[in-house]
Amino acid sequence: MDKPYVIGIDVGGTNTVFGVVDARGCILESGKIKTGNYETAEAYVAVLAPELNKLIEKAGGKEKFNGIGIGAPNGNYYQGTIEDAPNVLWAKGKIIPFAKMIGYMTGIPAVLTNDANAAAIGEMTYGIAKGMKNFIMITLGTGVGSGIVVNGQLVYGHDGFAGELGHVIVRKENGRLCGCGRKGCLEAYASAVGVARTARQFIEERKAKTILTELVPDVEKITSKDVYDAAKKGDRVAIDIFQYTGRLLGEAFADFVAFSSPEAIVLFGGLARSGEFILNPIKEAMDEYSLRIFKGKTKVVLSELPESDAAVLGASALAWEIK
Amino acid sequence: MDKPYVIGIDVGGTNTVFGVVDARGCILESGKIKTGNYETAEAYVAVLAPELNKLIEKAGGKEKFNGIGIGAPNGNYYQGTIEDAPNVLWAKGKIIPFAKMIGYMTGIPAVLTNDANAAAIGEMTYGIAKGMKNFIMITLGTGVGSGIVVNGQLVYGHDGFAGELGHVIVRKENGRLCGCGRKGCLEAYASAVGVARTARQFIEERKAKTILTELVPDVEKITSKDVYDAAKKGDRVAIDIFQYTGRLLGEAFADFVAFSSPEAIVLFGGLARSGEFILNPIKEAMDEYSLRIFKGKTKVVLSELPESDAAVLGASALAWEIK
Numbered sequence: 001m002d003k004p005y006v007i008g009i010d011v012g013g014t015n016t017v018f019g020v021v022d023a024r025g026c027i028l029e030s031g032k033i034k035t036g037n038y039e040t041a042e043a044y045v046a047v048l049a050p051e052l053n054k055l056i057e058k059a060g061g062k063e064k065f066n067g068i069g070i071g072a073p074n075g076n077y078y079q080g081t082i083e084d085a086p087n088v089l090w091a092k093g094k095i096i097p098f099a100k101m102i103g104y105m106t107g108i109p110a111v112l113t114n115d116a117n118a119a120a121i122g123e124m125t126y127g128i129a130k131g132m133k134n135f136i137m138i139t140l141g142t143g144v145g146s147g148i149v150v151n152g153q154l155v156y157g158h159d160g161f162a163g164e165l166g167h168v169i170v171r172k173e174n175g176r177l178c179g180c181g182r183k184g185c186l187e188a189y190a191s192a193v194g195v196a197r198t199a200r201q202f203i204e205e206r207k208a209k210t211i212l213t214e215l216v217p218d219v220e221k222i223t224s225k226d227v228y229d230a231a232k233k234g235d236r237v238a239i240d241i242f243q244y245t246g247r248l249l250g251e252a253f254a255d256f257v258a259f260s261s262p263e264a265i266v267l268f269g270g271l272a273r274s275g276e277f278i279l280n281p282i283k284e285a286m287d288e289y290s291l292r293i294f295k296g297k298t299k300v301v302l303s304e305l306p307e308s309d310a311a312v313l314g315a316s317a318l319a320w321e322i323k
Numbered sequence: 324m325d326k327p328y329v330i331g332i333d334v335g336g337t338n339t340v341f342g343v344v345d346a347r348g349c350i351l352e353s354g355k356i357k358t359g360n361y362e363t364a365e366a367y368v369a370v371l372a373p374e375l376n377k378l379i380e381k382a383g384g385k386e387k388f389n390g391i392g393i394g395a396p397n398g399n400y401y402q403g404t405i406e407d408a409p410n411v412l413w414a415k416g417k418i419i420p421f422a423k424m425i426g427y428m429t430g431i432p433a434v435l436t437n438d439a440n441a442a443a444i445g446e447m448t449y450g451i452a453k454g455m456k457n458f459i460m461i462t463l464g465t466g467v468g469s470g471i472v473v474n475g476q477l478v479y480g481h482d483g484f485a486g487e488l489g490h491v492i493v494r495k496e497n498g499r500l501c502g503c504g505r506k507g508c509l510e511a512y513a514s515a516v517g518v519a520r521t522a523r524q525f526i527e528e529r530k531a532k533t534i535l536t537e538l539v540p541d542v543e544k545i546t547s548k549d550v551y552d553a554a555k556k557g558d559r560v561a562i563d564i565f566q567y568t569g570r571l572l573g574e575a576f577a578d579f580v581a582f583s584s585p586e587a588i589v590l591f592g593g594l595a596r597s598g599e600f601i602l603n604p605i606k607e608a609m610d611e612y613s614l615r616i617f618k619g620k621t622k623v624v625l626s627e628l629p630e631s632d633a634a635v636l637g638a639s640a641l642a643w644e645i646k
Contacts, residue, residue: 074616083616084615084616132481133481134480134481134485148582148583150473150474150476150478150480151473151474151476151478151479153473153474155473155474155582155583155584156474156584157457157473157583157584157585158455158456158457158584158585158586158620158621159584159617159620160584161584161616161617162457162582162583162584163581163582163583163584164581164614164616164617165581165582167581167614168578168581168582169574169577169578169612170495171495172493172494172495172574173496180614180615181615182612182614251492251495254492255491255492255578256582258486258487258488258490258491259471259478259485259486259488259491259579259582259583260471260478260480260485260486260582261478261479261480261481261482261483261484261485261486262480262481263481289492289505291487291490291503291505292407292503292504293397293406293407293484293487294482294484294487297481297482298481
């Protein structure tokens with residue numbers, strides 16, 4: 001192959017990770033910088049680009065690269081822009097022509113999509129969704145993201161922003177305030193932050209004994225990982241938190257199935273690591289709320305890609321599409 | 324063109340309409356039979372097929388036909404089957420290999436999809452969605468159906484049943500019982516039947532003076548058409564019924580946009596003829612409930628195809644895909 005490599009870049013809320021990837025999906029070289037410490041996109045790219053160029057040189061120069069794929073919050077596939085990403089200081093309230101900037105600084109053509117779409121492409125190219133033509137990727141991290149694949153293609157919509165399933169409204173009445181400014185979004189319940197909120201709510205409401213408050217006396221500091229640790233020890237409150245979160249996800253998934261009837265819903269991210277604690281209530285509620293013709297047809301599975309690699313692999317897979 | 328014609332068949336809950344269509348979308352011949360008066364699919368097809376064969380002969384014989392396209396409730400595109408259609412006597416609780424039966428009886432290859440998908444194809448081929456790659460068709464009739472187009476292709480899902488947006492759950496708490504057996508489905512509110520239920524509910528709750536009860540003294544007999552007539556006369560209760568229904572649709576549409584970010588949502592069917600009475604509250608609620616990046620981007624438009632033709636045209640358009 002003339003151009004045996006691609007680069008994948010994952011712009012996360014905290015860290016940016018990147019790597020040189022070959023056609024089999026092996027990450028040959030990788031690196032990492034902080035995402036958030038910059039006032040402007042230019043300042044951020046001025047740090048990122050030299051790091052990329054080091055890896056490019058090491059791999060034999062830019063001629064060896066088919067392209068650069070980027071996964072970023074609020075990434076617009078059609079425009080190559082990051083648009084008003086609320087959790088990234090240099091992209092808040094701005095439209096950043098990020099793919100162009102990276103292309104200019106490296107001399108390699110770059111394409112960009114949102115991080116959950118990149119994860120879906122990674123799953124389809126290297127992961128559990130290999131060979132699937134219809135599936136939905138749900139990323140359960142700090143936020144809740146999604147990448148939807150229909151007829152073997154990512155759904156970008158007419159404007160490049162399709163697939164914001166973290167922001168379907170699951171509680172119309174008395175819904176929790178979401179980071180997006182609206183109320184009752186799935187993300188306000190099923191993100192890591194949402195689970196921590198549920199933990200505080202349950203502890204306050206129930207006044208029951210729970211290992212959680214022994215593990216983390218300051219309830220403001222409870223994380224979804226703490227809830228998992230407590231659930232593993234058989235703590236009732238912690239198990240109920242997953243039950244509540246999982247059922248909400250399952251209800252929402254029943255609606256997603258009515259939309260695109262996917263072969264599978266693939267879960268990825270921190271909360272997905274809670275395994276059966278979250279999977280069982282998801283499957284129960286999904287079955288309960290599904291229209292009869294859909295019942296029992298859509299699998300809910302966990303991503304098997306190592307989390308640190310999946311984002312980079314997913315972004316990189318996008319770069320093979322560049323002609 | 325060797326095979327200048329196709330046939331479109333629309334299997335509705337009450338009537339089955341069919342027609343011979345040319346490449347420009349002109350309906351050259353058409354016919355109609357009752358759908359529901361038969362105990363078995365065989366008995367129904369035994370009446371339908373001779374009617375089709377008459378039209379086929381008249382047009383010059385089966386050699387002139389590229390195919391037959393069928394729109395039917397719970398139609399499975401991949402299998403060519405009608406599966407457990409609750410409103411069709413001969414298809415309730417059964418799996419009918421309908422495309423095969425029609426193909427066998429006419430000697431022309433037949434394909435089948437659900438009626439709302441057929442309407443979406445019709446809209447894309449001959450109607451207001453011509454040239455659109457991403458749109459959602461919502462049919463507001465006795466029930467609420469949908470056909471979703473992504474990247475210029477109908478979304479069938481892994482099993483052929485995708486696009487049941489009438490059955491997303493819009494009221495999680497105290498939701499109305501839906502014909503599907505679940506509670507709170509969009510269809511239970513936004514179908515013609517749903518609007519009539521809202522009318523009875525509003526009349527009972529408010530005990531206000533309304534033209535509706537003058538027009539139709541027996542509230543059990545109020546139809547969505549009566550509500551429209553009363554609204555046109557400025558009746559407050561009738562206008563509020565549309566307001567309530569439209570807002571519910573708009574809320575749901577905001578979630579649909581988060582899914583596939585379509586260029587337009589196209590409304591079709593009886594309720595769509597209520598024009599501004601239903602469109603204005605839809606647009607208001609959709610704007611209110613949309614995620615910021617989507618606000619104001621997705622048009623809500625009314626189908627411009629004559630309703631009697633659209634179903635046949637849509638089904639027939641499917642038959643051009645047969646190779």
